[in-house]
Amino acid sequence: MKNSIEIRDLSLNFGAVKVLTDLNLDIQDGEFLVLLGASGCGKSTLLNCIAGLLDVSGGQIFINGDNVTWKEPKERGIGMVFQSYALYPQMTVEGNLSFGLKNSKVPKDEIEKKIAHAAGILQIESLLKRKPGELSGGQRQRVAIGRALVREVEVFLFDEPLSNLDAKLRADLRVEIKRLHQKLKNTMIYVTHDQIEAMTLADRIAIMKDGLVQQLDDPRTIYNNPVNKYVAGFIGSPGMNFLDGQLKAGEPASFKMAEGSVDLTNYAFQQSFTDGQKVTFGIRPEHIVVGDEASEMPFSQEVEVEIIEPMGSDTLVWTKLNNQDFRFMLDGQIAINTGDKVNIGFDPKISSIFDEATELRV
C-alpha cells in the first residue's frame, strides 16, 4: 500500500526546548492513525507541523509524494478539525463551510453543491443559516468537520476534536467519525490523550512521549504487547499492575518476587535475559481470575481485599501482592466485601515483563 504521508527526521525546537527529535513516521493511504500521549508529549505539535502551521527546525514532510515541508497549509491538501471547533463566529454555518472554497476561487454554484453534499453527510442541513453561537457543542464540531469535508482534501487532521464535549456526546461523535472514515476512506490523523478514543478509532496508534514515538502498532498489539513500561501503563483502564522482582534462569524460567514466584513457561520472551536481572512484571487487572479457576492457573495466591470500587458491570478490587498495590476486575454481580480472602491467579502468557532499568520489554 502506498504511503500518504511520510515524515523524515522531523525535529522542532522552541528556543532551547526540543519538542520533536528526529521523528520518522509513515502513514498509509486511507489509514486512520491516532497520535496518543499525555499532554506535552509533542503530539499536537507534530500535527501542526504536518498541517504547515508550525515551521519545522529540521527534516522533511511528504504528502502523497510531494515535499510539503515549506509549503503553506492551503497547498498541502489537508483539512483540520480543532478542539475548540474554531468556527468563525461572525459567519453563518454556510459562511464557515464556504470560506475555504471562496479562498480558492471555486465557482459559486459549485460551492453550493459541495456544501449541500457535506451538510447531507453530516446532517446539518437545517443549521446552515445559523451562527456558531446558536449551536450546541456537538453541532459545532459537526460543522467543523464539514469545513474539512467540503474542501475534499486528501488528509483529515483532528486535533483533540472531542475533548470539549461531554462524555455522552463524545461517544456519539466518536462513532460518527469512524463511520465517516469508513465512508470516505481518507487518510486521517487524529490527536488525542484519550486512550478509549485511540483504541476505538485507530487502524494504528502512535504512542508518543517526550517528542518520540514509543510504539506504532495496531490497537490490539499495543494492548497485548506493549514495547515498554510507559506504553503498558498508559494503555488500559484501569492501569496495568506492576510487580517488582527478578528473573531466574532455568527450566522453566521464573519471575521471583520477595514472596513467591511466577512460572514463566507460557511467557514468550522476546529478548534473552540474564539470571537475576531486575525486572518489572506487568499484568492487567482484567486478566486476573479468581476462585477455583485461579487454582488452575500457572500462578495463584490467596489475598485479602482492601478496597472495592463497584463500577456497575465490573468491580475493581484493590489488594496487596508482594507488598505492592494490586488490582483485579471482578464481574459486577459477584458479592465481595472488604477483608474477604480471595484466591486469585493469572497466566503469564498474557503478561508483560520489562527490564527495570531500560523499561523495555523482555
Add this chain to the structure above:
Amino acid sequence: MATDARPNTLFRNLNAKLAALPMILCTMLIFVGCSLWTIIYSFTSSKALPVEKFVGFAQYERLFNTSRWVQSVENIMIYGIVALIFSFVVGFILAAFLDQKIRFENTFRTIFLYPFALSFIVTGVVWQWILDPSLGLQETMRNLGWENFTFDLISGKDTVIYALLMAGLWQGTGFVMVLMLAGLRGIDDDIWKAVRIEGIPKWKTYIVVVIPMMRGVLITTLVIVSAGIVKLYDLVVALTNGGPGLSSEVPAKYVYDFMFSRANIGQGLAASTVMLATVFIILIPWIYLEYGNKGKK
C-alpha cells in the same frame, strides 16, 4: 526523493514584515534614532540651529548651574512625591470602597474618572479660576462670613506648587483608582471567602493579603504615573505659566522654552536628556517586574 532546502527566512511571511514596517521604522528612526540624536547633540554648543561643535559636558554644567533648572527639578520632585503618595492613597481607598458592592458604583466611578478625560489645559484653566484670590474660592468663603479665610496658593512663591498639585490630583486620581479597582477585581473571590472563614478583619486583609497580591498592578501604575509626572507641561502652562517668578517652573517647560523661545537648543537638549535618564531610572522597577519574573515561570 528531492530534499527541498529551507527557504530564505527573510522572505517568509513577507506580508507580515511589510505590515510591521511602519512600527519598525517608528521604533528605530523615531524612538531610538531621535533619542540618540538628542543625546549626541546635547554635547554640542548648538544655539539657534544644531551644529556639530562638541563641547563635552559644558551644557550640563551650565544646566545645573542655572537657578531656573534647579528650581524646576526641585518643583517636579515635590510635585512628584506628593502626587504619587496622594493619588495612590486616595486612589486605593476610593477603589477599595467602590469594591464593597456599592450601589451606584458606576455613577461614582464615572464621577471620579471624568476629569481624566479632560485636557490639562482645561484642568489648568478651571483651577486657575477656582483658585483666583480676588474672586474665586477665597473671596467666596470670605463673603460667606469667614472673614479671615486664606486660600491663596496661586500667588505665593512657596505655595504655587500646591495649586498645581490640587489641579493635577483632581485630574489624575481617578486614573489611579480605576487601575487599582481593576487590580482588586482581579483578585480571586475565594481569597475573600477564605479570610472571612478565618475571621481576619477587612482592613488587615487589605494590608496583609490584597496589597501584596496587587504588586504587579501597583508597580505598573507607579511607572505609568511617574513617567507622566516627568512630562508635566500643559498644566503648568495653563495654570501658572511658571509663575509667580520662576516658582512653578518644571523641566519639560525648561526644555520647550530653551528650544523654541530662547534659541538655545544645546541647553534644551541637555535638559531633555536629563529627563530621559530620569525616566529610565523610573522604568527599572518595571523592567525588573517584566523580565525578573520570566526566570521563575
Add this chain to the structure above:
Amino acid sequence: MMNEPYGPRPGKILNPTRIMVYGVLIVAAIYYLLPLYIMITTSMKGLPEIRMGNIFALPVEVTFAPWAKAWDSACTGLYCEGLKTGFWNSVIITIPSVIVSIAIASVNGYALSNWKFKGSEVFFTILIFGSFIPFQVMLYPLVIVTRELGIFGSLWGIIFIHTIFGMPILTLLFRNYFASLPEELFKAARVDGAGFWGIFFKIMVPMSVPIFVVAVILQITGIWNDFLFGVVFAGTENFPMTVQLNNIVNSKQGVTEYNVNMAATILTGAVPLIVYFLSGKYFVRGIAAGAVKG
C-alpha cells in the same frame, strides 16, 4: 418544612462602616463634581454677578452671551475670532489622525500577535519603552524630520506626529486583544487558505469591533486634548482648540472675562466629555489596557 427559616428576610442593615463608606464616596464625588459645577455656573453669569464673589452661587440671570463670545469673538492676543477656528482645526486634526493611527496600529498588533517573526518581539519591546520616553526628548529631532519631509507646521505634520505617538499604546492594545482570540481560529483560517490580509479583514477585524471602539475613544480624547504637539507641529493656522483656549485665557489684555473663559473651557472639554459619558465602560477599558501586562 421545619428547618427552613421563616419570617421576613432581614433587610440590608446600614451599619456604621457602610455609612462611612458611602459618606466618603459622596464627599469625594462632590469634590470631583465641584469644578464642573463652577465651570457651568460661571459661564452663565454676567461679569457683575461674578464680581460679587460667590463662585458657588447659581446664576441669578442666566445668560448665554459668554458662550457666544467664546465661540465667535473672544480674543487670542492677535485675533478676535473666538474658539470656532480652533474647534474646526481640532476636528480636522483628530479625524484623520484617529483613522491613520488606528489603521496602522491594528495591522501592527495583528502582525505581532499572529505572525511573529525573528526580531518582532524586540521591536515591540522597544516600542513599549518608547512610549515612556518624554516627548521633549524627541521634540527637536522630530521638528527636523518633519521639516525634511516637508510637513512641518502643516496638517500632515501633526497627523504624522499623532500616528507615531499613538502607536505604542494602540499596538499594545491590538496585540493583546488579537492574542486573546483563540489561536485555533487563526489556524483554521490558514488551513482554509486565507492569507495575511484575508485573515485580518475577514476573520480578525469582524471579531474585534469592541477593541476598535476602545481605540477610537482613546485616540479621540488623546488627540483632542493634546497641547504640546499642536503648538509645535500643527502650524499657527492649524492650532487646535486647546492651544486657542490657552491663548484666550492667558492673554493678559484688558479685563479678564471669567465667564467667557469658562464657556471656552466647557466648549473645549465638551468633545472628550461627551465621548467619555457616552462610552463609559470602553473608556475605562482603554486606559486600563495600558496597565495590563503584554
